[in-house]
Amino acid sequence: MNEDLTVLVSQARSGNKEAFGKLVEHYQRRIFAVAYGVVGNRQDAEDLTQEAFIKAYSAINSLKTDQSFYSWLLRITVNTGINYKKKLSEKSPIPLEQVDELIFPGESPEELAERQDSLQYITDLVAGLPPDHRAVLVLREIEGLSYDEIALAIDIPLGTVKSRLKYARDKLRQAIIRQKE
């Protein structure tokens, strides 16, 4: 964590909302990606991201050190997400037009459409996994946490981290192989 962010955390702990707003701006994309990975749909992910920041602000005085702000925020997001009450919106898939069109160099419109189909397919598959498995997967794949760090973040044994990760990845891989065939 760089020095500027540590100063912002320190100011936010003194009740400075403007400083906290800057922290929200800095971390919102990363937290949203994690939230999206845990709840599996855009609207709930946005609500969860907001809830996580609000919870963090309310409890910021319980933060042990300014440097641990992000890992603490991540823990709040994942734990809130796992227990998140699923709303009706979760049942509606994300319309493709809401998915950013990342066109790769040399990619034809047909290839883009095929890739979008694959992404939609993956999104649906991920939504079918249990939330605690999605949480482990997103912390590993998106946040790049080690198995030990994941175990610590969501307070589960190391063996459970490995088994959930394997289960989630196997499910996705088998479904993708079936789709290819």
Add this chain to the structure above:
Amino acid sequence: MDCQHCSDLLYDYLDNELDSHTHGVVANHIAHCHQCAQEWQDIQVTSLLYRQSITSVALDEGFATRTIAQLDARSSRWTLLLPLISLFLSSLILGVVLLVVSPVLMPILSMIYELTIALLPVAMIILGAFPFAKLVTVTLLLTIIMLATWAMHRKMLY
């Protein structure tokens, strides 16, 4: 290393969780085994597709502003509710305390009441005899009321 053992280690290999020796053994096996190389490729493709599916959905513009506005709304809601809740709880506690001590308190209160009524004419006579004392008393009372109003207003603000 046989294929089953290699297959069991592929996720750890992907996540860089193997010691350097085992990492090398797995890399070597993949390089020479078509079946494990295919499995390794499938794992990498799955991981890539997953990461793309998560990162391709972006947060709406203005999220930070909305979140701070939500924080303000929640804190102002509490600012309004807290004095009401504390007033209600204080009244409740006072009521319970009065109820409990009323058998002892009532005789004392009625004695004080009777004494006050009995002494009231004396106070009126003194005030009537000295108009200056009357003026001081009224001024003092008005000052106390003004101070109390100011203090309550200040408490409501903070």
